[in-house]
Amino acid sequence: MTPEELAHAGLDLAVDGVVATITLNRPEVRNAQVPRMWAGIARILRELGDDVRVVVVRGAGGTFSAGLDLSLLDPAKPEEDGNFIATLGLPDQAIIDQIGIYQEPFALLASPRFITIAVVEGHAIGAGFQLALSCDLRIVADDARFCMKEPALGLVPDLVGTKPLVEAVGYARALEICASARIVSGAEAGEIGIAQVVAPASELDGALAAMVDAVTAHAHGAVTATKQLLQDAPSRSLDDQRLAERTAQVGRFRALAGG
Ligand code: ACO
Numbered sequence: 001m002t003p004e005e006l007a008h009a010g011l012d013l014a015v016d017g018v019v020a021t022i023t024l025n026r027p028e029v030r031n032a033q034v035p036r037m038w039a040g041i042a043r044i045l046r047e048l049g050d051d052v053r054v055v056v057v058r059g060a061g062g063t064f065s066a067g068l069d070l071s072l073l074d075p076a077k078p079e080e081d082g083n084f085i086a087t088l089g090l091p092d093q094a095i096i097d098q099i100g101i102y103q104e105p106f107a108l109l110a111s112p113r114f115i116t117i118a119v120v121e122g123h124a125i126g127a128g129f130q131l132a133l134s135c136d137l138r139i140v141a142d143d144a145r146f147c148m149k150e151p152a153l154g155l156v157p158d159l160v161g162t163k164p165l166v167e168a169v170g171y172a173r174a175l176e177i178c179a180s181a182r183i184v185s186g187a188e189a190g191e192i193g194i195a196q197v198v199a200p201a202s203e204l205d206g207a208l209a210a211m212v213d214a215v216t217a218h219a220h221g222a223v224t225a226t227k228q229l230l231q232d233a234p235s236r237s238l239d240d241q242r243l244a245e246r247t248a249q250v251g252r253f254r255a256l257a258g259g
Contacts, residue, residue, distance in 0.1 A: 001043060009040025012060065018053040019212055020044070020114075027061025032069035033127045035081040041105035048114070053216050053223075055109070055116045056208065057135055062201075063122025065131060067149060099158055106134040106160035112228040115215045119208055120144045120186070121201045126153075130161030133168070133194070136227070137215075139207050140195035144186035152181035167234065168193045221255050 006013055010031075012023040022044055024031035045055065059065050071077040072084045087095055109116045109131075118124075118132040121141040126149040132138055148165070150157045157165075157178065166174045169192045177184060190198035199207045215223065225248045233241050 001040065001047070006040065008036060010034065010037045011040045011044070013044055015048075015052065018051060018216055019056060020048055020052045020054070021056040021058065024057075024059045024065050027059075027063070029069060030063050030066035030123065031059040031061070031128070032066045033131070034069045034072065035102060038102050038105050042108055045105060045108040045111065050113075053114055053220055054212050055114050055135075056119060056212075057109070057116065057131060058119040059122070059128075064118070064120045064124040064144070065128030066123055067126030067128045073153070103158070103160050106130060109134040110136070110231065112224045112231065115223070115227065117208065117211060119204055120146075120195075121204060123147070125149050126157070127159050130157055130159040133161045133164040134159075137197075137211065138189070138195045139197040139199070139204055139211060140186040140189050141201040141204060142186045142190075142198050143201065144189070146184040146186075146189055146194065147181060148178045149181050151178055165194075219255075222252060225252060 001009070001011075001013065007025075010024065010026040012021075012025040014021045014023075022041060024033070024037065026032060026037075041057075048055070069081075072081065075083055075085050087098065090098075115137065116135040117137045117139060118135040119139050120132050121144055123145050124132045125145075125147045129146045129148050132146070148157055148161070156162075162174070162178075165177070168174075169177070173192060184192075184194065186195060186198055189195040197207045197211065229241075229244055229248055232244060236244065
């Protein structure tokens with residue numbers, strides 16, 4: 001994407017060796033998310049070169065993201081990307097299809113091609129929480145504040161966050177967090193399995209560098225094949241998972257012999 005396209009999407013992109021960093025860059029509205037931002041993230045992820053092994057997602061200005069840009073829910077505040085309330089005249093299927101497009105960048109963050117890391121400081125609310133959950137790993141400031149606010153607004157979380165939340169904390173804790181729409185601190189996020197690393201905000205960059213070193217230390221093919229196995233494990237029977245392991249290992253044997 002050109003610098004102009006990135007700016008229009010409210011994004012910044014930096015690629016440094018095997019690491020691509022996508023920064024939500026609308027700090028004046030706490031990195032509130034709009035559809036052109038989602039389209040931009042999807043395009044970046046699709047266009048990244050095969051040499052990129054890690055994708056970092058973070059927010060500018062000391063906060064991750066205040067979630068959906070609320071102007072999209074307020075017909076009195078027309079936003080460039082339109083207004084969600086105005087779409088209610090469409091048939092249900094058209095709205096379902098549109099949300100499916102909005103979900104694409106969140107789903108693409110699960111691609112086995114790379115390991116995705118959210119670096120969260122400040123707030124991660126609603127769509128912000130879901131964006132962080134859509135990454136493989138989360139490095140979180142101890143005073144960060146997560147909130148699945150959608151139910152408090154009469155909505156459901158619909159940006160791919162429900163499945164990773166349940167997988168991270170279990171059904172009962174996920175329900176409690178979502179139904180209450182309460183704040184989960186960074187420290188608690190570490191205790192209940194949402195965050196893999198919790199550190200003071202001033203130490204997040206060091207923690208990120210250490211994580212990047214750790215997850216890029218070994219053969220890319222082995223890591224991506226292992227990620228695929230782990231992702232698919234919950235939905236497979238033990239026998240099917242055993243078969244998937246054997247099949248993946250043949251690929252690894254051949255890659256090792258060939259290289
Ligand atoms: N959408 C649009 N604008 C926003 C949003 C948002 N989600 N969040 C903050 N802003 C704007 C504010 O209106 C304010 O604009 P102004 O300077 O023109 O008045 C500016 O960003 C700064 O916001 P403050 O509230 O002053 O910042 P503060 O740091 O005190 O608070 C916080 C940050 C807690 C994130 C607060 O802004 C907030 O609660 N935002 C709304 C969160 C929300 O409800 N998101 C939707 C969740 S549901 C979903 O994502 C599907």
